[in-house]
Amino acid sequence: MKNLFFSLILLFGGYTGLDLQEKTPEEISEINARIQQLLNEAEISVNVLNFEEALSQLNKALELSKQINDQKSIALSSGVLSQLFYIRHDYDRAVTELQRAIAIQREINDEAGLAYSYLNYAKLFNAKEDFARATNYLNLAQDYYKKENNLEFIGIVELNRAIVYLHGNNKPHQIDKAMQHLDNAESYLMPSNNSYEKSRLHYYRSRAYIWKNDLKQGEEEAQKSLAISKENNFGSMILYNTKLLSQIYQSQGDFENSLSYLQESDKIRDSIFNINREALALDANTRYGVDALRSNVKELTKQNAEQEKSLKVNKLTTILSVALITILSLLTLSLYKNNNLRARANDLLQKKNDELTIAKENAEKASLAKAQFLSTITHELRTPLYAVTGLTHLLLEESPTENQKEHLNSLKFSGEYLLSLINNILDLNKLEARKVEILETSFNLEKRISDVLIALKNSADDKNTKLHFNFDPEIPKKLKGDPLKISQILINLIGNSIKFTENGDIWINVSRVNQVGQQLFLHFEIKDNGEGITKEKQTAIFENFTQGSMQINRKFGGTGLGLSIVKNLLTLMNSEIHLDSELGKGSAFSFDLKFEAFETPGATSTQSKVATALSNETMRNKKILIVEDNKINQMITRKILEKHNVICDVADNGTIAIEKVKSNDFDLILMDIHMPGISGIEATIEIRKFDDQIPIVALTAVTLDENLDEFYLNGFTDIIPKPYKTEEFFHKLNTHLAASNITA
Structure with missing residues (x-):
């Protein structure tokens, strides 16, 4: 257990000893081959339950990947590690590693890696008995493998569809569907050399026959699976098949064979899992x-x-x-x-x-x-x-x-x-x-803060307060972190300063503290010359529903939640908020954050191109489809758009929206999520099958249970939470319409 702990630290603990020297194409090709070999060996080690060896191989592969900055291999390492946690039934850690892999694969547009991650995501949701989401991710994976005509992985998708039916419902017609998918999987997998998936195929075919009360066929399929598993030393499959054969022979009244396989199963279980026994101490x-x-x-x-x-x-x-x-x-x-x-x-x-x-x-x-x-x-x-x-x-x-x-x-x-x-x-x-989870992606920090200041400028102007932005020029343009959380922190802190500062000034200062390799440490400070806070209240204001005093609450309003949210977010990001304030002279909030700095040579920022293209004429005569079942919301959104010379069409549900997009040319779609019939997500998936270019913006009231990353995975271009500020609404529409024009 200690070796496992230190291996995980070495694998994802922030390795900084990167080989930054120039490498020849031959050296890079040799390293790539070695990385692929290590990842293949790690996957085999996971299948035979040799976790220590798997972690060692993943660690070596990750080191080599970082030497040549191979993001695809780094993401694949996370995917293999997710399989390790999945086999050990540690589903939460498996989900975390898959999300890390998907974030990298989306950033580098690695379609093959995404399809592989979607397949593993489906296995996880099936294990957690969320069969609808498991089916959705199998659909995403199958679309790619059919496009690439990858018969082996089409077979693996068919096998996992059968497993969903076997786990989800044991009714006769469901078992028949499972058998159809198992037959399809066999036709695709048998020509391949994938012994592990062939073993799983025979095992689940055996379970299907048992559910159909055909014990003889069930026994034959289990014996086939056991033979393949023993030949390749697949520990978990040997365990499952010996236990299944024991149950079959017990049902047939062959108690001698049943006992024999049960003893073999128990022996394998004892060799795989460490059973801790507590000794009684006198x-x-x-x-x-x-x-x-x-x-x-x-x-x-x-x-x-x-x-x-x-x-x-x-x-x-x-x-x-x-x-x-x-x-x-x-x-x-x-x-x-x-x-x-x-x-x-x-x-x-x-x-x-x-x-x-x-x-x-x-x-x-x-x-x-x-x-x-x-x-x-x-x-x-x-x-x-x-x-x-x-x-x-x-x-x-x-x-x-x-x-x-x-x-x-x-x-x-x-x-x-x-x-x-x-x-x-x-x-x-x-x-x-x-x-809330931290999702890392590349972004421009200076532009992100500038966008926040633009959004808050009207509030500052209403208070006759000036915003001063000082950004250290030595900070790299491209950083790796969570831009959404950083925006949320700054909006709350700067908005708080605006609320308590009238006819004054607010300074937003960002400076570089230190840099070790690719690890960059930045210091943020939001300072104002507003009301200030007494020493007695400086600790309490970070608690829920707390403000400086009753007089401040009556004068400025508010709920006292903003600073509590900031404190919780910074704690989530391994940082803490500091306050220096004096009543009547102003306040200064500061915190430190760690980022990973990297530059992408020759990259062209589409956002900067879009920004220069925005104008009041961007939306003129554009055709926008509003997909919304609420008549009042339809009317409001349509009138707001038509005042800016937009040509609007309306669809009451997702089915109508699909037909209208097929028969008409729209420049953008505003898609509600919760509708009768098929949902907005399902409608978007269908539209993306025949049109992958049109911007689709989710216009919805986001709830606690909704995973924002899943919107993007299913084809959405952006998300606008309802209700919205009109300025932000038009800014996002102009941005995507301008981007669509540039792409065209």
Whole structure:
């Protein structure tokens, strides 16, 4: 276990000894061949359950991949490690490694790697009994392998489809479907040399025959699988087949063979898994006391005999000896009773511990129920709030009177305040429910901060406050990290400074602290000359629903959640927030983050091209399809777009949307997710089968359970959460429409 722990640290602990010297094409080709050999060997080691050897091979492959900056091999190493955790039933760590692999593969557009990762993702969801998602990822993998005419992996996909049917439902028609997929898998796999998948094929065919009560065929298929497994030393498959054969022979009444295979199965299980047995330890003090008593009694008896022979010990000596023995006996009895009392105390402590465990589980269930309630209620609030904010925007553009404009602005402020509250509650709920994960990708930090400042400029202008941005020129353009989390942290901190600073200044400073190899350490500071915070309140303001004072709450409003979210996000990123403030003179929030620095030679930023192409004319005469089942939302979105000379069409559900895209040319699609019939995700998957260029933007109220990365995996170009600020809405539409024009 210790070797496994240190191997994992070496594998993913931030290896920095990269060989940065120039290498010839021949050397790179030789290293690539060695990497592929190591990864193939690691996959074999995983299949035969030699985890120590697999980790050693993965470690060597990762070192070589980093020497030549081979992102594809790095991602594949994560995929093989995910298989290791999958076989060990550590599904959470398996999912984490797969997400890391998928993030890299999406970044470098590695379609083959993504298909392999989708296949492994399907296995994980099948193991977790989420059969719908397992089927979705099998579809994604099959699309690629059919395009490449990879018959072996088409067979593996068919095999896993059969396993989904066998696990999901044992009804006769489901078993028949499973048998069809197993037949398809056999036709594709038999010409290949993939012994492991052939072994799995025969094993699951055996289980299908058993469910059809055809024990004879089930026995034949299990024996075929066992023969292949023993020939290749596939430990887990030997274990499964011996156990299955024991059950078959038991059902046939052949108890001798059943017992034989059961014993073989138990023997294999004992050789694979380390069974820890706790040894009972005797109380050292008690044992020492008993031994001492025995030694003393023996010594006294010996002395008494010698005295009787030589000195004819008088009666007084005899009485004293008996008294001493009696005292020692009483001491022994006392120790015995003490042991009994200790055992009773241990039983009482165990009982109390069980009660505390039950109380802990009940508290966790209550916390989960609270999280689900908050997730549901915030999602339900977003839909009517979208109507409020959208209609307010439309009315403000209808040239209202001054009196009406004042009321509408108040309504707009209230809607935006309610939206901010809902977003903060949802973010905090995700953090508390541990639904937030760090996903690393390459991005431009300076541009990311500039976008945040653009989004907050109107709020600063309303307060007559100036924003000053100082970015260290020595910081590389391309960094690797989580840009979404960084934006969320900065929006909360800068927004907090704007709220408490009027007719003042706010400075956003980013400086490089240190760089070790590719590891870059940056210092962030957000400083203002606003209200400031008293020393007594500087710790409490990072707690939920806490502000500096009741007077500040009445004057500036707010919920007191923003700084709590910042603290939780930084803790998730292995950092912490620091505050230096003085009442009446302003505040300075600072924190440090670690990034991986790298530059991509010759890369051209499409975003910069798009940014220069944006203008008010970008949307003119563009055709946009609005897919939305809510009539009010349809009307609001359509009117907002038509005021900017956009040609709109509407689809009430996903099925209509697919037909309209087939028969019409649209420049962009706004797709709702939750609709009757097929969902927005299913509709997007169907559209991508015949059109992979048109921008598809998800327009939805995101909930706690929705995985944003899954939207992109299923073909979405971007996501706009409802309700939205109109400026951000148009900015994203202009960006994708301009990008589409440049691509065309």
